[in-house]
Amino acid sequence: MNQEQLAALLRTLLQFAGGIAVGYGWIDTDTAATLTGALVTLIVTVWGLYARRNAGLVAAAAALPAVKTIVAAPETAQAVPSSKVRPSE
Known part of the structure; x- marks a missing residue:
């Protein structure tokens, strides 16, 4: 799995989880979008650093x-x- 595929999968899973959280009223849509973006950025960055080690x-x-x-x-x-x-x- 390459970095782009991982990012797409992660984004989809986080959007799904965010949709559930919004549906139950735990968070609002703006918070869900912000959290999804932040988590995808952090996870893909960590993966990129790991994959690019010597x-x-x-x-x-x-x-x-x-x-x-x-x-x-x-x-x-x-x-x-x-x-x-x-x-x-």
């Missing part, structure tokens, strides 16, 4: 069929479970 970037590159070998720092190579990634010497 090991995440190397793992994504190793998953590409065109990539044959990746030489990485030893700590990054150990964090990526792929036979394509080897530590630098």
Whole structure:
């Protein structure tokens, strides 16, 4: 699942939950819209930071069929479970 798909799913789920909360009278529509926007922004930002860490970037590159070998720092190579990634010497 890529970041755009995750954001769309998250937005839909939060809008659904917000609709239920508005329907029960727990919050008003403006609050629901504000909370949905804020939560989607925060969650997608955290996901983006996690996916773009060194090991995440190397793992994504190793998953590409065109990539044959990746030489990485030893700590990054150990964090990526792929036979394509080897530590630098």
